[in-house]
Amino acid sequence: MLLAITIEQSHTANQDVFLQNAWYVAALSNSIGRELTPLKLLDESVVVYRSNDGQPVVLEDACPHRKLPLSMGRLVDDHIECGYHGLCFDASGKCIIAPTQERIPPTAIVKTYPALDKYGLLWVWMGEAKADESKLLDIENFENPAWHITSGDYMDCQCNYLYLADNLLDPSHVAWVHKTSFASLGTEDTPLEMQENEQGLIVSRWIYNCEAPPFYQPLLKFSGKCDRLQHYEVRFPSIAINKSVYCPPGSGGPHWKPREECYEMISYNFLTPIDKNNTRYFWLQQRNTDPSDEKITLSISKGAKQAFMEDKNILEAVHSGITNTTSRPINLALDTGALRFRTLLQQIIEAENLEPK
Secondary structure, rough: EEEEOOOHHEEEEEOOOOOOEEEEEEHHHOOOOOOEEEEEOOOOOEEEEEEEOOOEEEEEOOOOOOOOHHHEEEOOEEEEEEOOOEEOOOOOOEEEEEEOOOOOOOOOOOOEEEEEEEHHHHEEEOOOOOOHHHHHHOOOOOOOOOOOOOEEEEEEEEOOOHHHHHHHHOOHHHHHHHHOOOOOOOOOOOOEEEEEEEOOOEEEEEEEEEOOOOOOOHHHHOOOOEEEEEEEEEEEOEEEEEEEEEEEEOOOOOOOOOOOOOEEEEEEEEEEOOOEEEEEEEEEEEEOOOOHHHHHHHHHHHHHHHHHHHHHHHHHHHHHHHHHHHOOOOOEHHHHHOOOHHHHHHHHHHHHHOOOO
16 A cells, blocks of 8 residues: 655755754763863754753854854863953853953854753753743653663764654664564554654554564563554654554463563664754663673663664665665555654744744
8 A cells, every 4th residue: 555645745854953952862871071062953953061060051152243153162160261352151141251441242142952861861842932941852751660770872873853753753773774673574564553642652462372582581580472562653753653562372462461470671862953864863771680690781782882873874875875876665554654754743843933032
């Protein structure tokens, strides 16, 4: 079954327009300290550092005088000194010293971005609207001692962030991209279900009485076949939640409830556009067993990164292929969730752009 949606509508239109009034992960929290760190987020250049009290500071990476990147200057106490003529800016973006003249120009102001640390990640609010902390992701069981969550990792992908979102709404790809890790019988053709909500979109399915894939077999607390849930969710603008559940045959299904022998793993994926051609991909892995077993943690982290590298290789080639070929790619029924998510996100972006500035 092919969907009657053209490639211009689904894959190339407005890929350089981003939702601004949202939180994006800029960095791992432990990677930002008392140094000036230049980053690009949503095609905007910013400079990041921590004040003396440890609070993150994010400013536009441009001195208002001649737009020299402030990251080429130096951090003096809690302010940045521009490397060109010594203008100094505090954490609010206000110029506090103009050494070449007596009067500080009233227009010597640098744009600032609200920022905070949560879950070991540094989050930045990119829009003009007031930063809304209620829109931050809530990770259930984050402080539950029976669960374990990793400290986080990331990689850069030379593709538009929406191709990563497409992939994270496509459970079927595991049958071919992740043959040695996440694939098992049923991942090729078991029907998918789609749900929309205010936060985004979910594509999911239960696969019954199947073999557990190689990656999960040593992690399960029971032997033999299983009922398996593939839950692929993306929340606006670009946070993907991939939940895997494995339970004894006959105990899975739409009305499944957690039980002691069931295994749950949740991958939280944070897709931060660098620009329309590049994405910084952060992730956390959470599980409901063996919270203190470092060997299992290292094994899961290694396996997850290997799988993400497999995705990266595919999606960078997809981005290049769609960008550089003249023939149109087609859509399949399995693309329904991804295409619907793109449509909903575009509607939100268009509504944001109509709001008074």
